[in-house]
Amino acid sequence: MNDAQKSPIVRRKSTLLYVGKVPVGGDSPITVQSMTNTNTNDVGATVSQINALEKAGADIVRVSVPTMDAAEAFRKIKEQVEVPLIADIHFDYRIALQVAKYGADCLRINPGNIGNEARIRSVVDCARDKNIPIRIGINGGSLEKDIQEKYGEPTPEALLESAMRHVDILDRLNFDMFKISVKASDVLKSLRIRSRGINFIACPTCSRQEFDVIKTVNELEQRLEDITLPMDVSIIGCVVNGPGEALVSTLGVAGGHNKSSFYEGGVRQKERFDNDKIIDQLENKIRARVAMMNEK
Template identity: 55%
Template sequence: MQKFLNIARRKSKRIYVGKVPIGGGAPITVQSMLNTCTTDIESTIRQIRTLESLGVDIVRIAVPTLEAAEAFKIIKQQVTVPLIADIHFDYRIALKVAEYGADCLRINPGNIGNITRISSVVESAKDRNIPIRIGVNAGSLERDLQKKFAGPTLDALLASAMRHVDILDKLNFDQFKVSIKSTDVFLTIEAYRRLATEIDQPLHLGLTEAGGFRSGTVKSSIALGLLLMEGIGDTLRISLAADPMEEVKVAYDILRSLRIRSRGINFIACPTCSRQEFDVIKTVNVLEEKLQDVITPMDISIIGCVVNGPGEAMLSTIGVAGGRDTSAFYEDGVRQKQRFDNASLIDQLEIQIRKKAKLIEERNIIKTRVIE
């Protein structure tokens, strides 16, 4: 199994979204945002629970109207994962969702009205111990800053972030985190680098409107991966024009690849060539779908021939190396006597992986009890 790297994390203040710690050395959390209509309560709850099953730590939900705020009240009562209410322009909505138990408010203080309205929202958040996320986005930058800096430049993004931070500072409110996003990889990276030196609040990482599943994954991996390697970032969301479930999967893939945080199976598979003895691509795709519910961190290597197969298998929790008609099976780096029939390889692997996951979890429970 891979060991975690000891990346020097940027020091930041700790806040809590519900019971989930953000910043201050806490594990980097994974977020996603719902794409259901908030007033469609049944569909929204169903999507939240699906995201939970994939390991999401926090869910953001758009609340654009007072009607949506009433739906939020019902939704909040029926789920356990912390909910961030995403609000723009109307301070009354922020007050309502705070009353209804929002775990965090995603607002930009400057766009919800005058200082009296802003103060009322902040006071409500203080009274209920609700943090705020300031969300600066190149696509919705204030007009005066766009005019002053001739567009959504680095200086414009930083000026917007600090403008909102100053508002909360003057209201003596320090329970907040900040994001500063652009669709441009280099602008996003540099904006977070600069902001990280200006404030000690937790930073929410993201590349906004990153694109479709493939291109958005690539751009997000580059931008967020580089920042995380530099120790910048306390929580993240992968913003994809795709199913929100894919956002969670990609987020965990990034964290796992950087050896920062691991959940579920890490599949190691060859790109295939004419030497493959079974259909590697089909095997991996089917197993990824079948084993989404397995949360135990495991390395599973699926290699189609004996060139790299044994080497990869000896470094994995479970591995197979393709052979003619049957494939060699490895567990914890040791080749087992049994071989798997290639015709039923998927079913046999699923059985062994689930069996191994259960065994690992049972061992972990025993270790925990001994420590206690």
């Protein structure tokens, strides 16, 4: 087939918005975004990683801002980098207002998760005033409780309902400068033709992680190469997505301060893991689960 016979690429029409000086949507080129996994309060390390990401080709970088101290660090980081920064915020609307004041190029929030209508309106009004877009982030591991109960797992319909719930809030407040990210750890399972061994579900890591997620997963993958029994194990560094991922995993860990919550069969257990011993403790639980499944 020659070039003239090839079907044209059709791109869905979308609204153009800007993250800093970078155009997103419309007819603009596809942009590359990455996220830091340093502790945001460590300004030097975070600036260094942002610059490395920009050098590698990232057009936009997302930075987790979980606390007011991190918001102050974000201000210093913003002063030292050129690439546009998205401030990733959960739950606390005051952090969103603060980083907007400090020059965030985009706010990553879920409007329905930051409180009552007055708090949502204050963030939206601030974003409108400073011409800052909002990124709605829908994740299979952090769906609203009622949606989880309704669908049982993060199905495409569940993700869509969650997304539209947040979109409706922004529509009601007459705010249209937003973009939507919808993601799931197991893209809801269409290509799972063959399952063998442990399927580790891990977060990409950010400054919210309470233990070293990447080190934990890498070590467990090496230790547990002998296991062939199919099993989903979620290893999430914080409580934002950890509980949701654990609900649909055989075993799961959600990072907490010093100690992390442990889930089995979607149920949170009384036992908690010491973060500095989490690899050994989780390996023991996985092997015990395998032994129990083999007995059946």
